[in-house]
Amino acid sequence: MDAKQTSRKASTGVDGLDDILSGGLAPGHVFLLEGNPGTGKTTMALSFLLAGARAGERGLYITLSETEQELRDGAASHGWEINGNIEVFEVAPPESLLDAGQQQSLLYASDLELGETVKRILEAFERVRPDRIVLDSLSEIRLLAQGSLRYRRQILMLRHYFARHGATVLLLDDLTSDAMDKTVHSLVHGVIRLEELAPAYGTERRRLRIGKYRGQSFRGGYHDFVIRKGGVTVFPRLVASEHRKPFTRQRMSSGIASLDALLGGGIEQGSSTLVLGPAGTGKSTFALQFLVAAVRRGEKAALFVFDEELGLLFDRTRALGFDLEAMREAGSLQIEQVDAAELSPGEFAHRVRQRVAHLGARTVLIDSLNGYQAAMPEENALILHIHELLQYLNRQGATTFLTVAQHGLVGDMRTPVDITYLADTVILLRYFEAMGNVRRAVSVIKKRTGHHETSIREFRFGDRGISLGEPLHDFQGVLRGVPIFTANAMLQATETMDDGH
Incomplete structure (x- = not known):
């Protein structure tokens, strides 16, 4: 939409809603x-008038x-003040109907005749001559x-009366009298429907x-809001x-020669990589x-943590040579701990977009999709959200x-959500038993953007980070967790770990 067409729209004053409406509401x-x-009707209506x-x-x-005072109190809770160009008109029962002699203590708008109510509405309009009107409510x-x-x-x-005077009108309906x-719907120019969902938790x-x-x-479909x-x-x-x-696609190095070799030289910029494996393998x-x-190359990055407390993450990674806290303080790494029970998928996607579009992050880590799935009502929707985000x-x-994180430790593994077909690269981590010890193995099972090693390598963690050994050519069944090997092969694999970084 061009700027001229957008400028003719009446802004709703609600962040994000004008974008969905292609600029706002058509005046008149x-x-x-x-x-x-x-669900937020009154808050949106006040935003519309304030805009x-x-x-x-x-x-x-x-x-x-609502009474005028209730309306003003609601506005004050958001830090708003209704005055100046905005007038509140409360359709109250006539004073005669509130007289004690009428034997009635209190009457609401529903006790008035329809004609009297409409007459008062039109009188208020003629007196104020507003450009924008909110009528609350149709019930x-x-x-x-x-x-x-x-x-x-x-x-x-x-509708005809307001249209003749060129006013932009917002009718509110709380759906209490007849949902x-x-x-x-057939009489108005547009319909905005608000819904509230109550999950089992959160x-x-x-x-x-x-x-x-x-x-x-x-923009059709459902849009989350808060x-x-x-x-x-x-x-x-x-x-x-x-x-x-537009961007120039380059290859990103991990900083570890053996890991880059396993990946056929590194990871291509503008691609997605899924790291898959059971809990504790080092995903x-x-x-x-x-x-x-990426940060050490002078680039900016963003980390979204669903499952781990940040203090524990900082301490754990510092022992591996990663000072994430210092990177965050320097402004090169944006870190956000995400509470899946308090965040909708739409808001999460919005936060990721902000880190990329406004803060310039070029590497994004979402850890993990298990936590992200907890924010979703069903798996089918999760796949669609992840697809659009990637x-x-x-x-x-x-x-x-x-x-x-896959369910299980060795043998048959179960994945709570399968997005291997969406990711451009898939790195698989596994536990395996060798000489009475639990070891870890890594392999690349998919890479759309180029070749990669088909071998399986053992890896370890140390104070210098990740160390990868030579390919385990003489082993069978590593991915199943119980490999078949020879003593010479084990000795060779152990020796190569010392200089594999």
């Missing part, structure tokens, strides 16, 4: 914002369900109408979907095909080797490393 039209109570006020437009918030009008035909006619009248009623998840937008392209102090932030669904950055350390090598990173020229 009526839009529906629907969702159950607590208009910043642009010099007058706003009017007509409330039939009250639906109850007053007491029938779908009368309700439809009333909404149609309001299945789609009467307004915080609630919120998402939205654009159900309709006449004459305008928009409500925090300061308003709503929407994380547009990542579409990798929309992001492509994180292998991936960190490439991350540290495609995006590849097209930005970022080299991505991912780890997956």
